[in-house]
Amino acid sequence: MRDNLPKRAEHGGRVRWHRTRKRGEVLDFSANVNPYPPAFPWIPDASALKDYPDDRYETLKEEIGRTFGRDAAEVAVGNGSVELIRAFCSAVLGPGDTARIESPTFAEYGMAVRLAGARCTAGDGRAAVRFLCNPNNPTGKLYSREEVLRVLDAAAGQGTCLFLDEAFIELSDPRESVVDVSDENLFLLRSLTKSFAVPGIRFGYAFGTPELIEKVETVRLPWTVNTFAESFAIEAFRHYDLLEESRERIARERAWLCSRLDALGLVYAPPSANYILIEVPVEAEVLVERLLSRGILVRDCRSFGLPRHIRVAVRTHEENRQLIEALEACLP
Structure with a gap:
């Protein structure tokens, strides 16, 4: 039996576990998925499962x-x-x-x-x-x-x-x-x-x-x-x-979210996609727990070697507004 296996990697997206544990709704900003996915008709064909x-x-x-x-x-x-x-x-x-x-x-x-x-x-x-x-x-x-x-x-x-x-x-x-x-x-x-x-x-x-x-x-x-x-x-x-429309909407929301982070005095890496790496004034795990108590799940970046950073996804405008409100309440 191998005893030199590396430790499993840490990931975001554990929202289902948190929802079960909290027995309530949690907004998942820890996983970077498209907030404006293309809409097209697709119905799974259950008969295909037999093969x-x-x-x-x-x-x-x-x-x-x-x-x-x-x-x-x-x-x-x-x-x-x-x-x-x-x-x-x-x-x-x-x-x-x-x-x-x-x-x-x-x-x-x-x-x-x-x-x-x-x-x-x-x-x-x-x-x-x-x-x-x-x-x-x-x-x-x-x-x-x-x-x-x-x-x-x-x-x-x-x-x-x-x-x-x-x-x-x-x-x-x-x-x-x-x-x-x-x-x-x-x-x-x-x-x-x-x-x-x-x-x-x-x-x-x-x-x-x-x-x-x-x-x-x-x-x-x-x-x-x-x-x-x-x-x-x-x-x-x-x-x-149809992903072209997704990119355009993400870019608009990303710009708005950055403007609100600027107003909070937070420093972040110049973003290019649907997520932002933010430097925070406390240990990441402290802020992550505070935000989670308000139903907001963000990515703790300690596993990246960044103990004072969080990563947040760009979501819909209403969800992004809730993130900013939670940050305002949780930051020291």
């Missing part, structure tokens, strides 16, 4: 390929983006390998690297894989397309594979995406469940060369994308262009 999903997911991959101008052989799918992170690391990393991860960022990168038997570094030395989150979670830093391509060129020059996580770019600025780039040194991750606000179905997808995708699909457990998730994803990609 196994098609583990090749051919129709789904063809729909994704059509949406982004990529071949279906360049598409991987999984039970949320985390499954694809772990499948990728299991496929390309092993004992003795090194992965470059710059903090603060999504904790599952390091978790997957260690589970694959490799080690993490933040340095500029040679590594088998470099992880880059764009826009970054939790800071919201958005790299331009040109900057990302320079990083890719540098990685390729060192024989490094760039793992690029674009889970939030659809709610930020997709013009900065490199989803159209096919390169043997690039693996690009996306998350449908964040952009369409359906985290409960767990669906992530990714792009790479057919050779790399085949390795990832070999490692991935079979049938992990269930029939309902597959059905919803196919319909969502057929309405993918």
Whole structure:
């Protein structure tokens, strides 16, 4: 039995647990999902449950390929983006390998690297894989397309594979995406469940060369994308262009929320997506508990190595107003 497993990563989105514990309604600002998801008709077909999903997911991959101008052989799918992170690391990393991860960022990168038997570094030395989150979670830093391509060129020059996580770019600025780039040194991750606000179905997808995708699909457990998730994803990609309205509404609410944070004298990282990293004048856990007592759940960023920061999602205007009122009451 292994006794050197890393500790499980901390995540936001535990609102169902908090609702049960508090026996009341809680507004979840800890999970960064689209507050204005596209509306389209979709009714789950219960009769589909009698059959196994098609583990090749051919129709789904063809729909994704059509949406982004990529071949279906360049598409991987999984039970949320985390499954694809772990499948990728299991496929390309092993004992003795090194992965470059710059903090603060999504904790599952390091978790997957260690589970694959490799080690993490933040340095500029040679590594088998470099992880880059764009826009970054939790800071919201958005790299331009040109900057990302320079990083890719540098990685390729060192024989490094760039793992690029674009889970939030659809709610930020997709013009900065490199989803159209096919390169043997690039693996690009996306998350449908964040952009369409359906985290409960767990669906992530990714792009790479057919050779790399085949390795990832070999490692991935079979049938992990269930029939309902597959059905919803196919319909969502057929309405993918509706995310433009989501981005516009998020940008307006984000600007309003920032103006209110300014009025409170709070410092925050320049946001680019549907979340804001805020520096607070007390220990994060203290403020998190105060806000929770008022029915507001925010992300405690201690797990990112930021003991005096919280991360809040951008939600609807009325919900954002409630967040500001709670902050006014809870800040010292």
